[in-house]
Amino acid sequence: FPHQNSLGSQSAIEEERRLMYVAMTRARDHLFLTHASTRSRFREIRPMRMSRFLSELPRAIVQVVR
DSSP states (O other), X not given: OOOGGGTTOHHHHHHHHHHHHHHHHXXXXXXXXXXXXXXXXXXXXXXXXXXXXXXXXXXXXXXXXX
């Protein structure tokens, strides 16, 4: 999240933010969020950025594990 196709529209980004919130609130005890640091596409390895939504989570409830 957000999907690359929604980056041009603020309303699409808000919808994806809402979908992420709904998905997160369905977790019962624990929620693990991950991201890929790189991706391979057409035999080319590309660096990836974390979702902007991850940085919006309250620091008090997040434990970063590397």
